[in-house]
Amino acid sequence: MPRFLELPRRYNAASHFVDRHIAEGRGDKIAVIDDRGRYSYAALAARVNQAGNLLKGMGVQPEQRVLLALLDGIDFPAMFFGAMKIGAVPVPVNTLLTTKDYDFLLRDSRAAVLAVSGALMEKFRPIISEQPFLKQVLISGQVPATVTPLADLLAQQSDQLETAPTTPDDIGFWLYSSGSTGSPKGAMHLQGDMIHTAVLYGEEVLGIREDDVVFSAAKLFFAYGMGNAMTFPLHVGATAVLMAERPTPAAVMKRLKDHQCSIFYGVPTLYAGILADKGITKDSGSGRLRRCVSAGEALPEEIGKRWQQLFGVDILDGIGSTEMLHIFLSNRPGNVRYGTTGEAVPGYDLRIVDEHGNPVEQGGIGELLVSGPSSAIAYWNNRAKSLAAFHGPWTRTGDKYLQTRDGYYIYAGRSDDMLKVSGIWVSPFEVESALSAHPKVLEAAVVAHTDTDDLIKPKAYIVLKDGIGADEALSEELKTFVKERLAPYKYPRWIEFVDELPKTATGKIQRFKLRDLA
Structure with a gap:
């Protein structure tokens, strides 16, 4: 059965991932390093409180949505946890979409406030005046001369904020699916979902520690990246390195080397690109690197073996989803079997079924179902798709798998591929x-x-x-x-x-x- 952590009835994720570190003496420790500076846990906590006060001052109510179209940097966790702390619902969205996509997301989410990076404003400018629900726009970074930047607005707010009396079962945040087979679907996650992934995968599989410095090529708006570079490090009091630009091999290796990162999260395409660059050697990266993780697509066996040979660190291949929030099936440190996706993450149950929902024979290919404590409860405003994806405690992944006799799972492809x-x-x-x-x-x-x-x-x-x-x-x-x-x-x-x-x-x-x- 899925393992649910025992959380108090009154629970707010911002208290655990941000405020707790001040009480536990980590206020002076660096929490986030982005392209513009370094921020301690105390500075992050103050910025989260200022973000919450700013939103409250704009009239944002509990359960109202706040759309975040923010490049990776300190304003992402500040606005995300600032919204959650007042009981509002942050909705991070892909920063590489079109104007038409953003129009759909603003209308579908009915967001009252949009927080957007200045570099992305050209995509939003043609549609803002036509939005029926949007009341305020906050711009991070470069702004026109007539607009007050988000940083200045935050600085005007108090750095003290009372936490909303939320429960683990309140809606905490949404994540939109990629929409590769139709319009994106807003997966609704609870206040208590993130701590489950941080404990069950972050601690028990990955082994993340307080002394780790982590870097994720996957961005924060993506469920994978959000765990990698925000909730996992903030759970244990580690340091996260954030980068706004596109994760090219050169940019990635520079961050790893400059900050001597100990954990790196990538995707198979990026690992292949780094290996293909003849100018990159083991010395191009970090001497402290001890964990590498891959998700998003299944990792080809050859790439994993070549990476281990060059850098001396295995890649832990795993699979997660927007609906499940992070990785629920993964290889383990010291027990990597390339060509497989490993074994179920502790606290998650897996089944492989045929088109009728019956278990397949040993070694047969079928659709993978997962049951675990971090599942979204439904898609916003989409009953048909919710019924197709969520079956009581079980969630359809849309992935085809087979299982070996000794319990390892081998990826076969997406169901429609x-x-x-x-x-x-x-x-x-x-x-x-x-x-x-x-x-x-x-x-x-x-x-x-x-x-x-x-x-x-x-x-x-x-x-x-x-x-x-x-x-x-x-x-x-x-x-x-x-x-x-x-x-x-x-x-x-x-x-x-x-x-x-x-x-x-x-x-x-x-x-x-x-x-x-x-």
């Missing part, structure tokens, strides 16, 4: 992993394509490493390479070389776009 070739299910990830093991391949994505007889066969889109030329000979070489490693019917019948693969902001390959091309 699976291929049926010659009447047999084929995992696109298995074919992609085989292709990625070739020394000339940087990335691969496999989708279904119909042949002249209207039968489904695998087609591969390949991104080659720098300096490698694409030709028919290489295409045939790659097909043979896969045939030698997998069952013959799994090899890609067509190979198309591309400059890049379409991805979400969180690094997931958008195979549906490739299917449209195929």
Whole structure:
């Protein structure tokens, strides 16, 4: 059964993740390092209180939404926990969306206040005056001469704030799904959800400690990044390094080296990009690095092994979701088995079922269901999608898996990405992993394509490493390479070389776009 921590009936997440550290003597310790400065736990607590007072002064009521379109920096945790502390509901959103997307999110969430980074204002400016629910806009960073920046507005507020009498079961925050298969859905999480992930994964699997310095390439608006660089370090009193810019290999390695980070969180695409950069060596990063984590997409076995050889640190591959808030299935330190996603995180239960909801036979492929204490309770204003995803204590992940005899889970692909070739299910990830093991391949994505007889066969889109030329000979070489490693019917019948693969902001390959091309 899922393991629920015993929380007091009166509970507010800001008290645990921020205020507690002052009482426990960590006020002078550095909590956050961003592109502009270093902030102690006392400074963070004061800024959270000022954010809460600012929102209260604007008339924000408990349970009202506050949309956060903020680049990673100190204002993100300040506004997030400031809203939660007064009982309001922060709604962090992807900072790489379009104006049309933001219009939908403002209307769907009915947010009364928008906190936005100045660099993103051009996306919001055309739609702000048309919003039926939005009352106030707060701009972080650079602002027009006629606008008072968020930092100045916060400085005008008291740094003392009474905590709202919330419970662990109050709605605490929303996270919108990526919307890769339709409009984004607002997953509603509770005040008590974050501490469960911080204890069950952050402490019991990752082993995060107070002396850690962490850096996450995944941004704070993403469920994965929020745990990595905000709730996990703030749970144990560690230090988080935040970066506003895009996480290129060079930018990532600079942060790791400059701050001597001990924990790094990335995604498979980024790990592959760092390994492909011939200018990056072990000395390019941190001498204190002791943990690396990957999620967002399944980690190809070859990438994990090469990373360990170069940096001497294993990558803990895991899977989580917006709905479950963070990783619920993961490899363990000292017990990494590349090519698998490991075992269930303590406190979470897993099942693999067929299309009728029945358990699959040992070694069979089915859909993964998860039950755990950090699950969202529903999607906002979307009963049909909520009923399809949440089944009592169980949540559908949309991922296909199989389980080995000794209990390890092997990823097979998203449910809507699976291929049926010659009447047999084929995992696109298995074919992609085989292709990625070739020394000339940087990335691969496999989708279904119909042949002249209207039968489904695998087609591969390949991104080659720098300096490698694409030709028919290489295409045939790659097909043979896969045939030698997998069952013959799994090899890609067509190979198309591309400059890049379409991805979400969180690094997931958008195979549906490739299917449209195929």
